[in-house]
Amino acid sequence: MTAGKSAEATPKIAIVTGGSRGLGRNTVLHLAKRGVSSIFTYRANQAEAEKVVGLVAEEGRQAVALQLDTGKISTFDAFVGQVRDSLAQLGAERFDYLVNNAGTSHHAPFEQTSEEELDSLYNVHFKGVFFLTQKLVPLIQDGGRIVNISSGLTRVAVPGSASYASMKGAVEVLTRYLAKELGPRRIAVNTVAPGAVATDFSGGMVRDNPEINKRVAEWTALGRAGLPDDIGPMIASLLADDNRWVNAQRIEVSGGMVI
Numbered sequence: 001m002t003a004g005k006s007a008e009a010t011p012k013i014a015i016v017t018g019g020s021r022g023l024g025r026n027t028v029l030h031l032a033k034r035g036v037s038s039i040f041t042y043r044a045n046q047a048e049a050e051k052v053v054g055l056v057a058e059e060g061r062q063a064v065a066l067q068l069d070t071g072k073i074s075t076f077d078a079f080v081g082q083v084r085d086s087l088a089q090l091g092a093e094r095f096d097y098l099v100n101n102a103g104t105s106h107h108a109p110f111e112q113t114s115e116e117e118l119d120s121l122y123n124v125h126f127k128g129v130f131f132l133t134q135k136l137v138p139l140i141q142d143g144g145r146i147v148n149i150s151s152g153l154t155r156v157a158v159p160g161s162a163s164y165a166s167m168k169g170a171v172e173v174l175t176r177y178l179a180k181e182l183g184p185r186r187i188a189v190n191t192v193a194p195g196a197v198a199t200d201f202s203g204g205m206v207r208d209n210p211e212i213n214k215r216v217a218e219w220t221a222l223g224r225a226g227l228p229d230d231i232g233p234m235i236a237s238l239l240a241d242d243n244r245w246v247n248a249q250r251i252e253v254s255g256g257m258v259i
């Protein structure tokens with residue numbers, strides 16, 4: 001076997017935040033189907049995280065679940081140490097892909113949003129993404145890829161989402177700057193902006209509330225609300241080498257919502 005073929009056979013490794021549930025979980029599983037192992041984070045539900053580890057193993061890949069609150073920036077140095085140990089466990093020194101997915105929802109009118117609520121959103125959705133990426137960039141392979149998860153709400157204004165959408169808007173700007181600054185290392189950085197998806201996010205309102213689900217379907221050109229299986233495969237494919245020339249883009253995955 002040639003050295004080139006040996007390098008190609010080396011398993012890829014992704015780090016996915018918020019990988020125990022929803023879109024993060026779906027992404028981890030679809031990466032596994034493509035031969036990618038994962039280190040993923042969960043905030044509190046270790047049992048669900050272990051289920052994901054088992055499902056990845058069924059696909060013939062490995063996964064490591066690490067606890068992390070992405071809004072607690074002071075814990076990131078210790079987390080990076082855990083990542084190094086996990087990479088060693090997976091037989092690697094570096095990883096290939098980073099998916100900044102972890103997030104919390106918030107629905108309140110602009111006039112009723114408190115400073116505490118805004119600070120919490122800022123810590124998870126922007127400050128956490130900024131500094132976790134900064135801490136992990138030394139460990140990502142040259143030629144690696146980063147995907148930051150945004151929202152369709154940065155394009156369409158829905159009352160009650162001003163604070164959440166503003167943080168996601170900041171992430172979209174950060175994505176373009178990261179693409180520029182990490183370009184010399186051939187690291188591509190993109191934003192994926194899902195539309196409304198039927199998960200447990202926001203208390204499961206799109207999934208469990210028939211009226212909201214119907215309204216979303218009426219807003220969407222393809223006639224239904226999104227499903228996790230509409231998003232995870234797209235993220236996995238964006239990370240694949242076929243999309244190596246896609247960089248600094250905001251890609252909305254919404255079925256044509258409010259067009």
